[in-house]
Amino acid sequence: MEAVRSQKKPAVADDVVPTLPLYRTAPALEVRLEDFELYAIDRLRVLKGISDGLSRGKKPDEMEKLANELWKLHMRHPNASEVVNKDIISHFVLRLVYCRTEELRKWFLSMETSLFRYRFRFQTPEAQRALMAEFHLLYKTVSNAEYENVKDKLSQVARSIGQSLSSADAIFYKVPFEEVPDLVATRRVFIQKGQAFVAMNQVVSLVVTQFRTLLSKALALTNRKWTSMIREQEKDRLTPLIESLSSSYLGPDYSQPREFTEISLKDIDQVAKSSFPLCMRHLFEKLREDHHLKNGGRMQLGLFLKGVGLKLDDALAFWKAEFSRKVGAERFDKEYAYGIRHNYGKEGKRTDYTPYSCQKIISSVPGVGDHHGCPYRHFSEENLRAALGKMGVSNRALEDVLEKVRNKHYQLACTLTFEAVHGTSCDAGINHPNQYFIDSKKILESSNNANST
């Protein structure tokens, strides 16, 4: 953003229908440094709010409402002409903050894309059309004759997603299925010979896909620019700001064990009982029982254990002890050891993988044979009851936990479990399995100390 010092120019040209910015180029605007930070923090509030909403499992229409409210609340500006600038500047500042690791880019990309999706739906039809044109989404509409041919199928699809096909406004576009992956994934379109029949009101998905691609490329580019020049060029102005923003607002990622740095193999069973959150405890027990976990489970538990402080050698020994009982030591060395070293950054791209956050675990989709995921979200009520009983959650607390689960507040349910098991409150709430672990250890440690003195 070398243009910060340059002349003030309008961010949007006058002859265009006012619509959403696509953040194609960094703004050439004069902004006070303090505003930079404030704008960025405001936008971060919106993105975090969306992220929380998603991890609570809110439905699309609830999310739409939430995003709209968050936007109105945080992104307004006393000076109406500044609103668009605030939008653009805050986006670019956060882009710098979040361009620096794969994990951060992923999060930012998915939150910004969600935000864009919700905002797009609130645009006027003219503005929506203008955006489509910007993305060169010039699809053919389905002709009347063709429409009559596939009408039955289209109405079947409409009914399958709880809508009805009103023939009056039934405008459909024929789009290569590759361009609407999320509509394909959720079977919300009829597909014939590679062409998806996309209803006018689904166009949002087309636009969002384009936006996502654009932003994803831009983030990779920003990352390169950041390391190659911006960090150095801006070392007196922007860089400190970016760095403070990221340290104060991103929260720890738990990739490096910090407190209680070590956990040894001989204690691991005991520690699993006392301090693992249910998601990890379940995987741990399943592994002990079946001597096997599928890939999703190995990743979720493996990275958690890394974050908890299990050393690579111990991790290898630990997994090997179990797996070799099922598949034999040789197959373990051949097929599974690689993955474990990989988690520790010793193979492949050699990046250190970060332990999964609750949000990531909650939004995963375990399939047949899988044990990963968040039990509060992915267990049947009956199984969850049994599991919580085993953890020693009393009947009364159990009902509270299940109440939260029914309302899809999975992390709150986990927090209540934590409180029930440890007999203390946990005001911060549970956001990360490794945080659960650390908080638990702290409590146990301090009560041990209290006992011994």
Next chain:
Amino acid sequence: MAREEIEKNGRDEMIIDGCEESKQQEQNNVIFDGVNVNYLKVYYGKFFPHADIFKWMSYGNDGKHPGCDYSYFRRREFSFTLDNDIYLRFQSFNGLSEMENSIKEKCPFKIDIGPVYSVDPAKRHAYAQGGDNVFTPVERELVFDIDMSDYDDVRYCCSGADVCLDCWPLMTVAIKVIDTALRDDFGFNHILWVYSGRRGVHCWVCDGKARRLSNEQRSAIADYFRVYKGNENSHKKVSLTGPALHPFLVRSYNEVLKIFFEEKLLSSQNLFLDEERYEKILGMIPDESVTSELRGKWGDNRRSKEDINIVRWQQLKHILQSGKQKLQGLRRCVEEIVFSFTYPRLDMEVSRHMNHLLKAPFCVHPKTGRVCVPIDPSHCEEFDPTAVPTLSKLLEELNMEGSRRESDIDWERTSLGDSVRYFQSSFLQPLLKSCKEEIEASYSAKLQESKNSLNW
């Protein structure tokens, strides 16, 4: 001739003679433990269709047309699993003879095929030094992996690695459902189905546009096929919500699943045989009054001439589809039960990512000795996994041909012949024809483009 010499020379007739010997041993030993390296040597020497695999993996880029990309084949990752459990990843080859020689020399127990990368995978380290992460997969067939061991909760005849003719039809159904959708819905044409050698099938979708799908697009297709919402720890495996089903599911149900369930699976797996089994099905009906009514009917186990599975299924359907239940949204239950028992169970992760490795066709399964032969989806009912040629059977056939050994290509006369011929004529030829057209079209488009820019 001394035994060591036989092995050193690796001369065919010697090994074939040797093979007779060890065959007898094998019969005495009862347990046939894996595949012998010497057999494999013969297999790779005489049976494995190196040239066809090379043609396939070249996708027309080995031709003479100026639009051919000669680096294409070289950028493909192969990986070998060797005898002593050594696992060689990122093998790549300059051409047919380099590939063929390497396979014959290393004699891998398993050959896996990975993606086509941006650069020659064997040289990836050299590129990695450059800083930018340029070593990345750029093309890969869209692949599917269906494994019978994922069906253990719906089959009573076998479990785990075993299959028999009672449960194998589950695979046939999977092929039909997925194959039809790949062709009719997604518009793909060049699809290869392969027996995995033991208990499942693999599918390779090879159209140009399939090879160029991004991971996100691959996931979308995988999810399009997904109806299983549960995992090991929640009840419901299939959830079909909404007032209607998507046309793809309707077609699969009407044309394949329903018929298969009612006419085959119900009786062959004895799904309603005893209390334990029918309770599993009743567990899928979320209405106490219905289930207890059915339990009442089924409690006394009177013998009748009719098949008990069919009788009970009819009773269940009758109750669920009678007027009263219709209103309560229980009708979908019948479909959910059928889907639970019959709908294809894909290993999603294999399909989602470009860089997943998948075993090459015509490998020999190291445990069963069976060759991973193609399956013709239009005749997949006829496929019998227990009749697939094994390595030792092939060698025996070859041996019987002793005198004429020098002439023809060996596979043609053996029971592998039909499989190779099917691969060539039904899969490879049409594929290469369309690859050629694609290469020519994109070349002339490029020419046109550069002409335009010159004019301008």
